[in-house]
Amino acid sequence: MAPGGFFGQALVVDVHAGHATGSRLTLDDQVLRAYLGGVGLGTWLMHRLAPPGVDPLAPQAPLAFVYSSLVGTPLTTSAKFAVVAKSPLTGLLTDALASSQFAISGKLTGHDAIVIRGRADELSVLLIDGDGPRLEPAPDFAGLSAADAETKAKERFGRGWRTAAIGPAGERGVRYATISHDGRHAGRGGLGAVLGAKNIKAVLVKAATKVGVADQAGVLAAAKDLRGRSFGPATAKYRELGTLANLLAFNAVSTLPTRNFTAATFAEAPRLAAEELHELRGVARNSCASCSIGCEHIYARKGGGSQRMEYENVFALGPLCGVSDPDDVFAASARCDELGIDTISAGGTIAWAMECVERGLIEEPWLRFGDGAALLRALDAIGSRAAGLGELLAEGSRRAAERVGHGSLDFAAQVKGLEMPGYEPRSLQSMALGLAVNARGADHNRSGAYEADLSGDVDRFHGGAAHVAAAVQTEDKAAVMDSMILCKFLRGVFDDPFTEWARLLALVTGWDLDADELRTAARRIVRAKRAFNLREGATAADDTLPVRMLETPIELGSGRTAALTADRLRSMVASYYEARGLDQDGRVSATDLADLFL
Missing domain, CATH: 3.60.9.10 (Aldehyde ferredoxin oxidoreductase, N-terminal domain)
Structure with a gap:
């Protein structure tokens, strides 16, 4: 049963x-x-x-x-x-x-x-x-x-x-x-x-049956309690402005990737900020199914219609490509939805191509940073796999760079082939490690290590042991939340996450769970992901960042810079392997493989 x-x-x-x-x-x-x-x-x-x-x-x-x-x-x-x-x-x-x-x-x-x-x-x-x-x-x-x-x-x-x-x-x-x-x-x-x-x-x-829970009364009581907490201060940002509130905050601390990660601030960020758009364009707020938070913010589009906007699609189709006109960014986001393509990978791949054009590596002079019409034209070419540029960019930045050559892979902002989200790793060095080692590639949802960087608890400009601990901890929490499954926007409402999650699961399943068992499950899930990738040919060499991030400091303003060296990242990766019980090549031990129940 x-x-x-x-x-x-x-x-x-x-x-x-x-x-x-x-x-x-x-x-x-x-x-x-x-x-x-x-x-x-x-x-x-x-x-x-x-x-x-x-x-x-x-x-x-x-x-x-x-x-x-x-x-x-x-x-x-x-x-x-x-x-x-x-x-x-x-x-x-x-x-x-x-x-x-x-x-x-x-x-x-x-x-x-x-x-x-x-x-x-x-x-x-x-x-x-x-x-x-x-x-x-x-x-x-x-x-x-x-x-x-x-x-x-x-x-x-x-x-x-x-x-x-x-x-x-x-x-x-x-x-x-x-x-x-x-x-x-x-x-x-x-x-x-x-x-x-x-x-x-x-x-x-189509639903055809029902499924029971072990403790119906307990689940109802827990649901009432969790719903109440979901209206608290931990989710206020998402309710009031949505994730787009991150744009000005990240710009202020020089961690907003701009023009293919050549800058960490965008002078025209206020034009795209939630605070500005909320006043001028905000038309509605919406929720996902069975959600009490309501983080989805809908904005009016020029010429009619509306568009849901979040930080990642605005970052990728705005600052990353140097585009500052909100109408262009709204239109590009809508075009991605119509075509069915990921906004982060689309923006990242196009930003790489824009830099290639600047360097004379791709002969498409119309594809320029800051040109909203060019952004839309590139998206259409990708969605149709148009001969030439569309076919090239539909492959993603890593494959495209391998085809173009001439050192263009060094500035393709991707990890393991997945384009990077809107976090500058040179000024967020816990996040730098999280991006480098994550099984999915450059991923902010499976590693929330940026939280430690932005908390002030670690020196975000100089990665070390505390950054490794933060990367491991946030990865473990994400593994549980993504498997239960609960929205990450709830993470701040739990005072003792593993204990509280174990109780929720116990009420539903009837299992006699505790926090330690959930921590073990988190580590197992992270190892199982890595074991699959190793089986498919991944190596320790994949746990890194693009050459640009490791060789070129990023300007922070007022004459300051932030740098992440290859040696520093390698040291953090080695410490991460040790914390995860992996060998020096990042491989899972035979004992841990046996614990995967494969």
């Missing part, structure tokens, strides 16, 4: 010709307790179901939608799911989290995960409910945005279905294409390209 909150099985769907066949993989209590669900369980599934060395875009490569025991409970922010696969952008493990009713309906098909393999003969949609999977041809969905595909799916199949879809970029194999649903996106690592390679335009799910 499965623990509360779980069904104890994953549905493995093979799509082929015009058919979909499903089999069930048993998930025993040991595996569920070891990996918790979400990203953790998805990592275990990739170990079990992904053939070693498989091409991420091959039919045999699995893509998993993974739920957790909390999905469907009244706990705030719990309507989330993870999408996990081998990334076509990095060649390593990738996962992305998203919130929507798709999470609840997908789980209530009666499965803790839905794994898709194979390739349909023609563009199709995959439907899954209590009767199992079926494949429906959908050639008329070709070229639609994810939002339009969702609308068309409701018209054809009925409103009871919940849809996750790809845009035209996913169909065309753009290596950082997204999977979208209810206006939210599983964004990083190219998961949309993986689904597109299977000739699946959309996955539709």
Whole structure:
């Protein structure tokens, strides 16, 4: 019998010709307790179901939608799911989290995960409910945005279905294409390209059953308490201005990456700031499914319509590309949504190309920093994989730089192939380590080490032992939250996180959990990610940052600079390996491998 909150099985769907066949993989209590669900369980599934060395875009490569025991409970922010696969952008493990009713309906098909393999003969949609999977041809969905595909799916199949879809970029194999649903996106690592390679335009799910919890009264009481705390000071920033509030704050402390990481401040940042836009353009605030925080801020667009804006898409399509006109940034963000591409990788790859043009390495003189029209033109070229520049940039900055050569890889702002988020590592050196060692690549959601840098508890300009401890701690916390799954914006409301998380899980599952067991699970999940990457060819040499970050100091203003040397980063990485129980080459020990239950 499965623990509360779980069904104890994953549905493995093979799509082929015009058919979909499903089999069930048993998930025993040991595996569920070891990996918790979400990203953790998805990592275990990739170990079990992904053939070693498989091409991420091959039919045999699995893509998993993974739920957790909390999905469907009244706990705030719990309507989330993870999408996990081998990334076509990095060649390593990738996962992305998203919130929507798709999470609840997908789980209530009666499965803790839905794994898709194979390739349909023609563009199709995959439907899954209590009767199992079926494949429906959908050639008329070709070229639609994810939002339009969702609308068309409701018209054809009925409103009871919940849809996750790809845009035209996913169909065309753009290596950082997204999977979208209810206006939210599983964004990083190219998961949309993986689904597109299977000739699946959309996955539709319909709830068919219910799942119980171990202590219904206890869960309701905990939900009421958590909801109350979610209105407190720890989430005030997200409620009032959203993540875009970071823009001016990061600019003030010289950690806002600008013009492809050649500067750490952007003089025109106030034009794009939440404070300015809230007064002039703010039209609404919205929440994800089952969320009481309401961090989503909607702004009016020039000429009509509206757009959800967050720090990362504004950073990547604004300062990183030198673009300061909010209308251009709004339009670029909307274009990314329509095409179905990750805003961070799109902005990072285009910013790299803009610098290549400046250096005479790419002959596209129209592609200039600060030119909003050029930004939109480049996005269109990427989304259509237009011959020449579009085909090149659709590969991501690392592959593009390897093709262009002439030292351009040195200034491609990526780690393991994943473009860097909006944190300047030379002035945030805990974060520098977190970005370097993370399994997904340059990732601010799986390593929140910037919190230590910005707290004032460590010297953010000189990395050392305290920075290593901060990177390990935040990575462990993220591993648990991403597997439970709870929104990271709740992290500040927990006074004793592991103890409180263990109690929540105990109420739902009936397990006799404590904080130490959750800490062990966190370390196991982090090791399992690394073990998968090592299996796929990753080495210690991948745990680094671009040459630019290690050889060129960044200006901080008033004649000050910040520098991160290769020796300092190597020393922190070596200490990180020791803290994680890895050998000097970053490899997992045989004893720890045995603890992964593979």
